[in-house]
Amino acid sequence: GENVGLHLPTLSVQEGDNSIINCAYSNSASDYFIWYKQESGKGPQFIIDIRSNMDKRQGQRVTVLLNKTVKHLSLQIAATQPGDSAVYFCAENRSSGSARQLTFGSGTQLTVLP
Amino acid sequence: KAGVTQTPRYLIKTRGQQVTLSCSPISGHRSVSWYQQTPGQGLQFLFEYFSETQRNKGNFPGRFSGRQFSNSRSEMNVSTLELGDSALYLCASAPSGQETQYFGPGTRLLVL
Numbered sequence: 001g002e003n004v005g006l007h008l009p010t011l012s013v014q015e016g017d018n019s020i021i022n023c024a025y026s027n028s029a030s031d032y033f034i035w036y037k038q039e040s041g042k043g044p045q046f047i048i049d050i051r052s053n054m055d056k057r058q059g060q061r062v063t064v065l066l067n068k069t070v071k072h073l074s075l076q077i078a079a080t081q082p083g084d085s086a087v088y089f090c091a092e093n094r095s096s097g098s099a100r101q102l103t104f105g106s107g108t109q110l111t112v113l114p
Numbered sequence: 115k116a117g118v119t120q121t122p123r124y125l126i127k128t129r130g131q132q133v134t135l136s137c138s139p140i141s142g143h144r145s146v147s148w149y150q151q152t153p154g155q156g157l158q159f160l161f162e163y164f165s166e167t168q169r170n171k172g173n174f175p176g177r178f179s180g181r182q183f184s185n186s187r188s189e190m191n192v193s194t195l196e197l198g199d200s201a202l203y204l205c206a207s208a209p210s211g212q213e214t215q216y217f218g219p220g221t222r223l224l225v226l
Contacts, residue, residue: 041219043220046214046215
């Protein structure tokens, strides 16, 4: 079906290494994508977004890559820190016009090892 | 600016009861959306309100309803609660003309 899904449910990385979290989507009409970070007991926190007319966008220590050909999205975190441990969700905006409706992937649990 | 606030943070109800959850968006944001988060289904869209009108709706039964007030604050109501309604209910707001949604901490509802 048309779901945003993640390749891996869990990811463990050493502190200081780079992390790559992947996401596949199936709705070719989606034109806006967001990555959220959710720590235990908190709501999702916005990390970075990208529009379908771009293939790369960089933030502070994070980069999002979008490959529309294979409908793939990835989040790269540089120099991963213990505070980066959380569940990461990708989401696509499938709404039309001015309405908003985010469809979320299942999430990837990132664990940063000391 | 203060973030999205939700009240109450925790709630325990029994089957058959109804519940009302409240959300105050970020100041100046007119769009408010609601999501349900469960371990089994993940994050699912409930509905979106803008200028007191429901603009978009997800695939939830009619027991789930909402409204938005003139100050953009929103409430959602769940009637005839079922055990499966136990979840974290998240509210998100967005400024006019922008798609980025900012989430509150959520209300954790437990139905016994």
